[in-house]
Amino acid sequence: LTESVLPAGAPVVTELRCQCLQTVQGIHLKNIQSVKVTPPGPHCGQTEVVATLKTGQEVCLNPEAPMVKKIINK
Template sequence: MYCNIFVVSIIVFVAVLGIGEGKSPEGVDQRCRCIKTESRRMGKLIEKIELFPPNSHCKDTEIIATLKKTKQKICLDPAATWVKKVIEKIMAKKSPTNHQRVRAR
């Protein structure tokens, strides 16, 4: 009887420890957001683009586009020529005082 309670206690303890694995205390994922990237041209389908520079959790620059119609988020290939051009245009338009999310056109 006591053995069963002990075993159940150990299982519950391990399960609780496993819940927080891969998350920081702030709830931010500690790995890259983009597993696969898209390099096909899709500029007219994009509503907005978010740029995430390399950090302690991910060594890669991540570019995530939200599509207009479906609101689906897609990771763009930062090495793709068209993506580089879009980012250059966005950075040129962005003023130092503007901290809003950038909308692609």
């Protein structure tokens, strides 16, 4: 069994599986620097939306949330 140690509070995992194990709510648009959308594929069966904040932190957003849909469709 192989185990990985991640920094505390790191919600994004870079492996061949879903990166977003949970999503955050209430992120203000002004705090978002960039957004990366990953469509479903062999690594994960759901769309994943990862926002990089101006602080450099990466957080997962709920792709079904109305605010996130607006960001994606811009």
